[in-house]
Amino acid sequence: MTEAVADTKALALRFSTKTALTHAVLILGALIVLLPFYTMLSLSLKAPAEIMQQTGGFIGTQAPFRDDYCIKLGKEVADCMVNPIAYNYSTAFEKAPLLRYLLNGVVVTVSIFFIQVVVALPCAYALAKLRFWGREFVFTLVLFCLLIPVHAIALPLYIMLAKVGLTNTYAALIIPWTISVFGIFLMRQFFMTVPDDLIDAARMDGMSEYAIIWRVMLPTAIPALMAFGIFSVVAHWNDYFWPRIVITGNRDLFTPPLGLREFKGDADGDNFGPMMATACIIVTPLIVCFLLAQRRFIEGITLSGMK
Amino acid sequence: MIKSHAHIWFIGPALVLMTVILLIPILIAMGLSVTDYSLGNMGAEFVGFENYEKIFTRSAYEKMFGATFRYVFVVVPLTVGLGLGSALLIHSLGRFGDIYKTIYFLPVMAALIAMAIVWEFAFHPTIGVINSTLERGCGTWLELWTWYAKGCERSFPLWLQDRDYAIWTVSFIGVWQGFGFNMVLYLAGLTSIPRSLYDAAEMDGAKRGWDRFRLVTWPLLGPTTVFVVTISFIRSFQVFDMVEAFYPQGGGPSKSVFVMMFAIYEKGIQQNLMGIGAAITVVFLAFVMVLTLIQRWLVERRTHYA
Numbered sequence: 001m002t003e004a005v006a007d008t009k010a011l012a013l014r015f016s017t018k019t020a021l022t023h024a025v026l027i028l029g030a031l032i033v034l035l036p037f038y039t040m041l042s043l044s045l046k047a048p049a050e051i052m053q054q055t056g057g058f059i060g061t062q063a064p065f066r067d068d069y070c071i072k073l074g075k076e077v078a079d080c081m082v083n084p085i086a087y088n089y090s091t092a093f094e095k096a097p098l099l100r101y102l103l104n105g106v107v108v109t110v111s112i113f114f115i116q117v118v119v120a121l122p123c124a125y126a127l128a129k130l131r132f133w134g135r136e137f138v139f140t141l142v143l144f145c146l147l148i149p150v151h152a153i154a155l156p157l158y159i160m161l162a163k164v165g166l167t168n169t170y171a172a173l174i175i176p177w178t179i180s181v182f183g184i185f186l187m188r189q190f191f192m193t194v195p196d197d198l199i200d201a202a203r204m205d206g207m208s209e210y211a212i213i214w215r216v217m218l219p220t221a222i223p224a225l226m227a228f229g230i231f232s233v234v235a236h237w238n239d240y241f242w243p244r245i246v247i248t249g250n251r252d253l254f255t256p257p258l259g260l261r262e263f264k265g266d267a268d269g270d271n272f273g274p275m276m277a278t279a280c281i282i283v284t285p286l287i288v289c290f291l292l293a294q295r296r297f298i299e300g301i302t303l304s305g306m307k
Numbered sequence: 308m309i310k311s312h313a314h315i316w317f318i319g320p321a322l323v324l325m326t327v328i329l330l331i332p333i334l335i336a337m338g339l340s341v342t343d344y345s346l347g348n349m350g351a352e353f354v355g356f357e358n359y360e361k362i363f364t365r366s367a368y369e370k371m372f373g374a375t376f377r378y379v380f381v382v383v384p385l386t387v388g389l390g391l392g393s394a395l396l397i398h399s400l401g402r403f404g405d406i407y408k409t410i411y412f413l414p415v416m417a418a419l420i421a422m423a424i425v426w427e428f429a430f431h432p433t434i435g436v437i438n439s440t441l442e443r444g445c446g447t448w449l450e451l452w453t454w455y456a457k458g459c460e461r462s463f464p465l466w467l468q469d470r471d472y473a474i475w476t477v478s479f480i481g482v483w484q485g486f487g488f489n490m491v492l493y494l495a496g497l498t499s500i501p502r503s504l505y506d507a508a509e510m511d512g513a514k515r516g517w518d519r520f521r522l523v524t525w526p527l528l529g530p531t532t533v534f535v536v537t538i539s540f541i542r543s544f545q546v547f548d549m550v551e552a553f554y555p556q557g558g559g560p561s562k563s564v565f566v567m568m569f570a571i572y573e574k575g576i577q578q579n580l581m582g583i584g585a586a587i588t589v590v591f592l593a594f595v596m597v598l599t600l601i602q603r604w605l606v607e608r609r610t611h612y613a
């Protein structure tokens with residue numbers, strides 16, 4: 001009896017030390033993972049002098065400092081004293097049309113997702129629920145295209161767009177992503193699980209095939225579509241490579257990552273406060289959405305794991 | 308089954324776009340890779356396999372393969388290993404592990420270009436947090452480590468601007484960014500392993516944690532591992548954002564970070580040498596296809612013997 005008690009005690013002790021050790025390792029990892037986020041936020045709050053001398057801890061002293069650019073404009077020194085946070089964030093918006101960049105980002109990601117769905121959904125429905133000559137061939141083609149990373153064929157795509165004079169347009173940012181073979185594949189797998197009876201009943205009611213897709217299949221596919229949407233929006237909001245290639249110089253078409261890169265490339269590239277403020281503003285929307293709907297996001301991003 | 312031609316309208320747009328956006332560019336790349344085409348020039352000369360010959364003989368491209376493979380062979384094992392390790396630890400904690408899952412996944416969500424700029428600051432030799440933290444350790448027992456003592460005596464590495472460290476520093480950032488993705492895939496794999504299998508293994512004498520891992524967890528995670536490894540390869544082959552942000556020209560200190568995607572960008576877009584850019588594209592596609600075929604072969608072999 002006492003032995004058994006001692007045993008469980010030893011076991012509990014072993015478990016608790018093991019758990020503590022696990023937590024220790026994971027916390028160490030978490031610190032390294034969070035370090036750049038901490039740095040980014042902290043620098044976006046501090047004054048230039050504090051950044052250069054590495055003083056002031058996380059948020060700095062928040063003492064007003066003299067904005068040299070404002071002095072150059074010929075204003076009084078007293079009018080040129082600014083608060084670091086206000087200075088960093090207002091400079092982020094004033095130096096570059098950051099709002100325009102954010103708007104471009106929204107326009108591009110939303111258009112891409114919308115077109116991807118309009119193209120992929122009917123195709124997925126036909127592959128899953130209609131029988132026709134050549135279906136196997138089309139599906140094999142979809143499987144083959146899954147192998148092609150679109151970034152890798154950027155050069156020929158760029159040449160094609162340049163030949164038709166579409167570089168430096170919204171169209172150039174959107175067109176290569178209008179076809180998502182992954183979306184077709186995913187939706188097809190999902191539609192396979194929808195019972196045929198549902199579709200037959202809809203046909204009995206005299207619904208056309210178009211109506212079936214948008215009024216019967218679409219509503220059943222909402223969860224899968226949400227996951228795919230998250231996958232698509234995250235990928236294209238953060239994409240840097242493709243915009244870098246097709247948008248050259250025309251600031252009005254910059255997406256947020258390009259805007260940030262431009263900031264760094266400028267002569268002002270060592271003005272870290274406003275640059276980090278820009279970085280914060282670009283990263284925050286997705287991070288906030290992620291924290292609010294974690295499970296959906298993780299499902300969406302790891303969707304590609306279902307292949 | 309009602310006879311209709313609706314499917315043509317359903318399949319049509321997707322088929323056309325697939326052909327124009329995905330298949331034709333591959334053919335164009337193959338075609339251009341045997342020419343000296345450049346945008347804006349009338350026509351192009353057929354040059355045979357000259358471009359490929361350059362890729363496999365010139366020292367600049369030797370550096371390109373060196374940088375790409377260094378990056379890939381650091382990032383893939385580490386992101387897979389850390390992904391699996393953190394997934395196992397988090398899984399063992401039950402729901403208390405969720406907070407770590409959230410944190411480790413953050414880098415996957417954040418725009419890499421933004422985080423790369425932050426890391427560049429952190430690795431800054433004079434005002435960066437990394438070197439200033441290292442300097443604080445000087446004069447302590449850490450100096451027993453010769454590398455550390457040397458750093459204290461002269462100076463710590465310049466990291467991103469240091470020929471010997473640049474590619475490893477970039478790889479570190481790649482690992483930081485990517486392992487959370489693999490962790491989530493492994494967590495999904497772990498939750499699908501039935502509890503009863505562990506009980507059975509324990510009854511068969513697998514008392515130690517390591518035995519249970521070796522006999523149950525690892526084999527059952529096989530399909531997940533094959534997938535995670537493949538996708539890590541494909542993702543790390545495509546590294547570009549960081550390299551372009553750190554080294555807009557030339558691919559880093561003495562071209563030590565001249566990775567393939569950057570080479571395609573530099574040759575094709577910056578220098579308008581489409582022929583050689585297309586040849587690198589074709590080699591790149593070949594790598595990706597071979598990797599995916601190996602994956603499919605592994606998956607099929609497993610299903611035959613399982």
